[in-house]
Each structure stands twice: as C-alpha cells, then as structure tokens.
Amino acid sequence: MEISRTDKDKGSSPCLDRQYVKWALSAKIEESEADSAAFAFGITNWRQRLRSTQEDSHFTKSWEQIRWKAAQAVSEPLPELSFAIFRQFAETGERKAYEDVYFERRARLNALAVVTAVITDKQEHQRYLASLENVIWNICGEYTWCLNAHLPKGGDPSQEVDLFAAETAQALSEIYAMHQDVLDIRVSERIRTEVRRRVLTPVFTEKRPFSWRYADHNWSAVCAGGSGMAALILMNDSEEKTDAMMQTLESMNSFLSGYGADGGCAEGLGYWVYGFGYYTYFAEMLREYSHEKIDLLASEHVRTIARFPSSIHLSDGVYVNFSDSREREVLPSGLLNRIAERTGCTHDIPFIIPGMLDDPVRRWAHLIRNFLWSDAAQCLNEKKSERENRKQNENENENENRNRNHMEDSSSISEGTGLKTAIFPNLGWWVSRGNFSGFALKGGHNGEPHNHNDLGQFILHGAGENLLCDLGAGMYSKAYFQEGRESIINISSGGHSVPVIGGHTQKSGPSYSAKVLKTKSSEKEIQVVLDLTKAYGEAPIHCFTRSVRFQCRSDDKRSILELEDVFEWKGIAESIEERLISRIEPIFEHGTVIWNGSRARLILRYDSALWAASCTATAHFTHEGESYTFYTTSVISKEKEGKQTKCQLQFEIDDTISEGLNAES
Numbered sequence: 001m002e003i004s005r006t007d008k009d010k011g012s013s014p015c016l017d018r019q020y021v022k023w024a025l026s027a028k029i030e031e032s033e034a035d036s037a038a039f040a041f042g043i044t045n046w047r048q049r050l051r052s053t054q055e056d057s058h059f060t061k062s063w064e065q066i067r068w069k070a071a072q073a074v075s076e077p078l079p080e081l082s083f084a085i086f087r088q089f090a091e092t093g094e095r096k097a098y099e100d101v102y103f104e105r106r107a108r109l110n111a112l113a114v115v116t117a118v119i120t121d122k123q124e125h126q127r128y129l130a131s132l133e134n135v136i137w138n139i140c141g142e143y144t145w146c147l148n149a150h151l152p153k154g155g156d157p158s159q160e161v162d163l164f165a166a167e168t169a170q171a172l173s174e175i176y177a178m179h180q181d182v183l184d185i186r187v188s189e190r191i192r193t194e195v196r197r198r199v200l201t202p203v204f205t206e207k208r209p210f211s212w213r214y215a216d217h218n219w220s221a222v223c224a225g226g227s228g229m230a231a232l233i234l235m236n237d238s239e240e241k242t243d244a245m246m247q248t249l250e251s252m253n254s255f256l257s258g259y260g261a262d263g264g265c266a267e268g269l270g271y272w273v274y275g276f277g278y279y280t281y282f283a284e285m286l287r288e289y290s291h292e293k294i295d296l297l298a299s300e301h302v303r304t305i306a307r308f309p310s311s312i313h314l315s316d317g318v319y320v321n322f323s324d325s326r327e328r329e330v331l332p333s334g335l336l337n338r339i340a341e342r343t344g345c346t347h348d349i350p351f352i353i354p355g356m357l358d359d360p361v362r363r364w365a366h367l368i369r370n371f372l373w374s375d376a377a378q379c380l381n382e383k384k385s386e387r388e389n390r391k392q393n394e395n396e397n398e399n400e401n402r403n404r405n406h407m408e409d410s411s412s413i414s415e416g417t418g419l420k421t422a423i424f425p426n427l428g429w430w431v432s433r434g435n436f437s438g439f440a441l442k443g444g445h446n447g448e449p450h451n452h453n454d455l456g457q458f459i460l461h462g463a464g465e466n467l468l469c470d471l472g473a474g475m476y477s478k479a480y481f482q483e484g485r486e487s488i489i490n491i492s493s494g495g496h497s498v499p500v501i502g503g504h505t506q507k508s509g510p511s512y513s514a515k516v517l518k519t520k521s522s523e524k525e526i527q528v529v530l531d532l533t534k535a536y537g538e539a540p541i542h543c544f545t546r547s548v549r550f551q552c553r554s555d556d557k558r559s560i561l562e563l564e565d566v567f568e569w570k571g572i573a574e575s576i577e578e579r580l581i582s583r584i585e586p587i588f589e590h591g592t593v594i595w596n597g598s599r600a601r602l603i604l605r606y607d608s609a610l611w612a613a614s615c616t617a618t619a620h621f622t623h624e625g626e627s628y629t630f631y632t633t634s635v636i637s638k639e640k641e642g643k644q645t646k647c648q649l650q651f652e653i654d655d656t657i658s659e660g661l662n663a664e665s
Contacts, residue, residue: 016249016294022242024290036177036233039288041372046178049372051118058353058376065355069111074131078138079104089148093478096625098148099361102164106171107362109135113175114371116182129179133187136175139168140194149478159202161210163219164361166226169199171364173230195230203227204244213251216258217267217449218275224251225282226365232289248282255279256301258449260426263304263311266448268325270473272308273366277335281365284338297342306345309336311422312431314438316464317350320431322442322457324450324473326623327466330354332366334373351376360624418523419552428514432526434552436463436600437559437653441548443530447510453486453493455506455514455535456546460561462600462653468582471495471630473623489620493535495632497581499565499647501544502574507537517545525551543568561651569643576645578611578635580604585631586615593633603652604633611635611647 038044053059079101088094112132119125139145144157145165151157176183176191183191202208204227212219228248235241255275259265265272283296296302309331312320321327333353340346353374356367421432428443438461446453450473460468474480474490486508489495493506506512511534518529529547536544549562567576584595591608594601606613616632637645 016246018242018246021245021249021290021294022238024293025241025245026238036180037174040174040177040229040233040285041368042284042288043372046372047117050114053371054118056376058374059371061355062353062370065357066111066114069107069356070115070128070131073108073112073135074127078108078135081105081142086143086148089478095147095149095476095478102147103360103362105135105139106168106364107356109139109171109175110356110362110364110367113178113364114368117178129182132175132179133184136172136183136187136191139172140190145169145198149476158198161199161203161208161223161227162212163222163226165199166223166230167363167365169195169230170226173233174364174368177233192234195234199227200231200234200244204231204240204247207247213247214254215251216254218255218271218278220251220255221275221279221282224248224255225278228282229285232285245286252279252282252296256305259301259305260424261301261304262424262426263301263306263308264424264427264429265305265308266323266427266444267450268321268323268472269309269312269319269329269331270325271323271450272305273329273331273335276305276308277332278365280335280339281369284342297339303343303345306339306343310345310347310349311424312429312440313347313349314431314433314440314459314461314466315436317352318461318464318466320429320440320459321470321472322429322440322454323448323452324623326472327469330358332370334369334371335366337375338369338373419521419526419550421521421526423519423521425516428516430519430521430526430528432521432550433461434559436557436655437461437552439526439548439550439559439561441528441530443514443516445510445513446506446508446535447512451508452491452496453506453508453512453535454496454498455493455512456498456530456532457496458548458561458563459497460602460651460653462559462597462602463655464599465597467584467595467597467600467602467653468497468580468651469630471581471620475621475623475625489618494579495581497579498532499544499567500577500579501536501539501541501567502576504536504539506535512537518547525549540570540574541567542570557655559653561653563647563649563651565647567645567647569645573637573640573642573645575640576637576647578647578649580633580635582631582633583628585617585629586633588613588615593635600653600655603654604635605650605652606635607648610638612638 037046043049054063081101085097085101088097112128112135116125116128116132119128144151144160145168146157146160146162147164150162151160172191172195176188180188210223212223214220228244231241231244235244280297286294286296314320317330318327319329330352331349333351336347353370356362359366419432419434423430430441432439440459442454442457444455446455457470458468459466459470471490474488479485480488486492494500513534515531517531518527520527527549529545532544532546533541545566547564550559552559565578582595584597587594587596591605593604593613613633613635616634618630618632619627620630621627
C-alpha cells in the first residue's frame with residue numbers, strides 16, 4: 001500500500017484514523033514475536049549494545065549502582081509492602097514509608113533485569129535469573145501496582161491504573177521481551193496474565209473512565225504511554241492492538257494540548273522529563289511497530305516542546321524550577337540523545353549519564369534507554385559543532401560591526417557578551433542568562449498543574465548557583481494535594497520572593513493571575529512589568545505592579561537587576577514586607593544585604609531610611625526528605641503614609657568574589 005501525501009501528514013500527528021493505524025501495525029505483528037525487545041527499544045543488537053556499555057567510562061556510575069543493587073537483591077530478602085505501612089497514608093497522610101519500599105522493589109527488579117541480560121557465565125546467570133524471577137513473582141502478587149496515595153475509595157485496587165501501575169506494566173512487559181527465552185514459562189505467563197488483568201483489560205478492553213485519559217498534563221502521557229507500550233509488546237490480535245493504540249493516541253493528544261505554542265511545561269522541568277519522556281518512549285516504540293509509518297515526534301509543536309530544557313537551563317545543570325521541580329536535575333541522557341537525533345533539537349546542557357539511584361522513583365523506562373540510547377560521542381560532537389557555529393556567527397557579526405556607519409548606535413554588545421533570553425508567553429515565564437549569571441521571572445496564574453502561589457516570583461543565578469532561589473517541590477503528603485495546601489511553605493507565596501501586602505499573601509485559583517503590561521528584551525537587557533493586583537485577593541490595594549530590568553554590564557563580570565514594586569492603596573497605607581528566599585545565609589550591612597555563594601555573590605541595595613531588613617532561618621526538607629535550611633530576608637516598610645508605597649531594590653551579581661577567594665586560599 002502506497003502512502004499518500006495525506007497519509008504522510010497523518011503520520012506526524014496523534015490524530016490518526018483507525019484504518020491507517022491498523023494497516024501501519026499489521027506488517028509487524030509476526031516479526032515482533034521473533035525479538036520484541038528489538039522493536040521495543042528500536043535497536044536490533046540491543047544486548048550487544050548493553051554489554052558494550054560496561055567498558056564505557058561514561059557508564060561507570062550506572063554500572064556500579066546496578067551491580068550493587070543486583071547483588072543486594074540476590075543476597076537479601078525483598079522488602080515487604082506490609083499492611084502496616086500501606087495504611088499509613090489513609091490514617092496519617094504519610095506517603096514516604098510505603099513509597100520507599102515500593103521503589104526499592106522496583107530498583108531490584110530493574111537491576112536484576114539489566115545484569116541478567118549481560119552475564120555470560122552460566123552459573124552466575126542462573127543465580128541472577130532465579131532472583132529476577134522471584135522479584136517478578138512478588139511484584140505480580142502485590143495488592144495493587146498503584147501508589148496507595150493514588151487509590152480511590154472504592155473499586156478493586158488491583159485494577160486501578162495510576163502512573164505507577166502503568167509504569168509497572170510497561171517495565172514487566174519490556175523485561176519479558178528481553179528475557180522470554182530464559183524465563184520460567186510460569187513466570188512469563190504470570191507477567192502476561194497480570195499485566196492484562198491489572199492494566200490492559202481495565203484501560204483498553206473495559207475502557208474505564210480513568211480521569212487521566214483526557215488530562216492535559218503528565219498523567220495522560222505516562223498512564224496512556226506505559227499502558228500503550230505494554231499493549232504493543234503483549235497484544236497479538238490486530239483488532240485489539242489497533243483499538244488500544246487509538247485510545248492511547250487520544251490521550252497523547254490530550255497531553256499535547258497542555259502545552260501552549262511556546263512549548264513550556266507549567267509543571268516544571270521534572271514533569272517535562274516525566275510526561276514528555278513517556279510521550280517520546282511511546283512514540284518511538286509505535287514508530288518501530290508501525291514500520292516508521294507513524295511518527296509522533298515529527299510535528300513542529302513537539303519540536304518546540306523538546307527545546308524546553310535548554311531554554312530554562314541557567315548553567316552547570318541548574319534550571320529554573322518554578323512549580324514542583326528541583327533546581328538541579330540530571331536529565332535522562334537516552335531521552336536527550338534520542339530527541340536530538342529525531343527532532344534536531346540539541347541541548348546545551350552538561351552530558352551526564354544518570355545512575356539508577358539518581359532517579360528517586362527508580363523508573364525502568366529511563367534506566368534502560370539511558371543504557372541503550374545514550375551516545376556520548378554524538379552529544380560531544382553536537383556541542384563542538386554548536387561552538388564552531390557560534391564562533392563563526394560571532395566573527396561574522398564582528399566584521400559586520402566594523403563596517404557599520406559611525407553614526408549608528410555605539411552601545412552594541414561586544415563579542416562574547418549579551419543575554420540569551422527565552423520568553424514563554426503562554427506560560428508566563430521569562431528566562432535570561434549571560435555568561436555567568438541568570439534571571440527568571442514567573443507570571444501566569446495560580447491555578448496551574450502542581451501550582452504554587454508564586455506570581456511575580458524571581459530567581460537570580462550566579463556561576464552555577466541560584467543565589468535567590470525557588471524552593472521547588474516539597475515532600476508529598478495527603479495535605480500537599482488537598483484544600484488548604486497554601487499553608488505549606490513551598491506552595492504559599494510566603495515561601496517565594498514576592499511581597500506580603502498588609503498581612504495578605506496570594507490566593508489560589510486561576511482567577512488569581514498576572515497581567516503583562518510590558519515585555520521587552522535585547523542582547524543588552526530584559527524588561528518586564530506585571531500587574532499583580534489580582535493575585536492578592538482581599539489585600540487593601542487598588543493596584544500592585546512589579547517592574548524588573550535585568551542587564552549584563554559590558555565587562556560581563558556583573559549583572560544588575562532593578563526591581564520596583566508600586567502599591568496603590570484603597571485607604572491608609574499598610575505594611576509591606578518584601579520577601580527574598582535563599583539557601584545562602586545573608587550578611588547585613590547598612591543599606592545592603594549580601595549573599596556569598598560559592599563562586600559569585602549577590603548584593604542588595606535599598607533605602608534604609610524607608611525600609612528595614614531582617615532574616616529568618618527555617619529548617620526544612622527537600623522533596624526526597626533530606627533536611628536543609630533556607631533563609632527568608634524580609635525588607636519591611638517603615639512608613640505607612642499616603643496612598644502609594646514604592647519599593648526600589650537593586651541587586652548586583654558579581655563573580656569577582658571567586659578571584660578573591662582563590663587569592664585568599
């Protein structure tokens with residue numbers, strides 16, 4: 001069957017008709033039975049590729065962790081998902097104890113599956129295979145594959161499908177594809193039976209109305225993608241497989257609808273990795289099973305989404321982390337390499353192959369594709385090519401500048417200086433960086449997925465470190481996703497670098513929003529003015545505007561942020577507390593506050609006649625439960641007169657401190 005131009009266009013979109021999908025899949029049904037792992041991963045010699053990584057220094061950390069965890073799985077009993085820890089969430093809202101055991105069980109499954117695939121010694125192989133079969137058997141017998149926090153009150157827990165049930169189905173299906181020639185037939189059959197009973201039947205056969213089916217965030221991509229990949233591997237009937245793909249494609253279309261034309265992820269970078277990662281993994285498996293007739297990565301919208309990480313990368317693996325994300329992320333190298341290969345979107349970020357334990361939830365999909373899809377040579381060559389192209393462009397610009405008429409503006413940025421700015425108009429983010437510094441500003445509204453009440457929040461970055469930071473995701477609990485969550489400091493505007501107005505913080509909901517009054521950017525500076533009046537609900541103000549101007553100085557050793565907040569009061573002026581959040585303890589001098597980072601420092605200058613500065617230290621926990629301290633600098637108005645209060649703050653990021661520290665040492 002020839003593909004018409006219309007059919008080719010269809011192949012680049014999740015909106016495909018059933019007849020086309022059935023035809024595209026039909027050619028691979030028999031072949032996929034021969035080596036379904038080759039089709040699952042898109043690599044014919046996948047086992048050889050996996051073995052070769054043992055000699056590659058880029059994978060040293062990965063293999064150390066894999067071998068350690070696999071040896072632990074062989075020598076120690078599998079930790080139990082007991083009822084005692086299962087019940088904790090319902091009774092106390094505590095999630096961590098159950099999830100720690102759940103993810104440890106997945107870590108052992110993953111490690112054993114990888115090690116068993118590369119061992120050549122027969123006796124050792126049999127020992128690890130027996131342990132793998134035992135872990136698979138135990139996971140197939142779990143009360144539910146969902147996290148206990150995701151279970152509804154009614155129904156059969158073993159047939160609920162959340163993110164992790166779908167991930168488990170996908171992992172077991174791919175491990176089955178890798179090892180079906182050596183697994184005990186009873187273990188193989190149990191994988192097929194349990195994946196079908198727990199996931200494929202409720203999702204694709206019974207078509208239960210799971211809320212994630214039409215979600216415009218990561219749930220639709222992960223739940224549908226994980227289920228869809230399991231279906232591609234385990235389903236043999238043409239009609240059944242086609243129907244499963246049609247349902248999956250519909251959910252993928254819903255997922256993409258959550259991204260505006262700017263390609264920004266409102267949930268933050270961690271959820272870009274999660275949602276777009278599973279979208280990509282499913283897209284690539286479907287492309288293999290459809291003999292490259294269906295390509296979900298071919299649209300311009302998808303390519304725009306693919307560029308998101310580079311657009312918010314500040315430096316040295318530190319990212320803008322608005323919403324529930326971490327500021328330091330090690331992104332899946334396999335995912336980045338495949339995106340670059342398939343879309344042409346290269347990423348100007350550090351090339352690191354993550355260890356399995358770098359992922360707190362031990363995801364199989366990332367792990368196996370990091371091994372099979374990562375290509376250090378490809379990444380390094382791309383970066384070299386990017387540097388060469390950039391140097392060529394700079395030389396061309398320099399020659400062009402020399403030929404300009406002397407009457408033209410003489411303030412143009414010299415070679416090697418200037419800001420790179422990414423603006424997300426749909427998302428309401430502004431991200432700008434120079435050679436050593438960076439700035440990010442948050443607009444939007446307070447009803448976003450994984451929302452924080454953070455309108456007007458900003459980050460200041462210097463030399464690989466966020467000097468004024470965003471706390472990112474807090475520890476997840478029942479309260480974190482319930483009414484009243486604004487009391488949690490990570491979510492409250494009180495935990496962000498925004499003001500408290502007359503004792504009032506920001507409110508939650510999409511109606512509490514920021515309005516863009518001005519946005520202007522160049523190589524020299526970026527200016528943004530936001531009207532944040534609606535963010536504060538009952539605050540006694542007619543109007544509140546935040547104006548920012550971020551610029552790099554010509555020597556490229558200093559950056560300046562000028563911030564002006566103007567409050568128009570309804571009645572008598574009330575107190576204003578400007579809050580500034582940092583993980584660095586500040587030093588106070590007359591009219592200045594200094595944050596000394598490891599390689600840069602931030603200096604705040606303010607009018608001490610009108611404002612008083614103080615600091616509060618807060619002991620807190622990361623998303624993973626690790627303790628740390630953050631510091632809230634409060635700049636509080638002294639005068640309460642008139643109808644208007646104006647706060648002008650100037651921040652200077654200076655990297656010369658690194659030279660001074662080196663000299664002292």
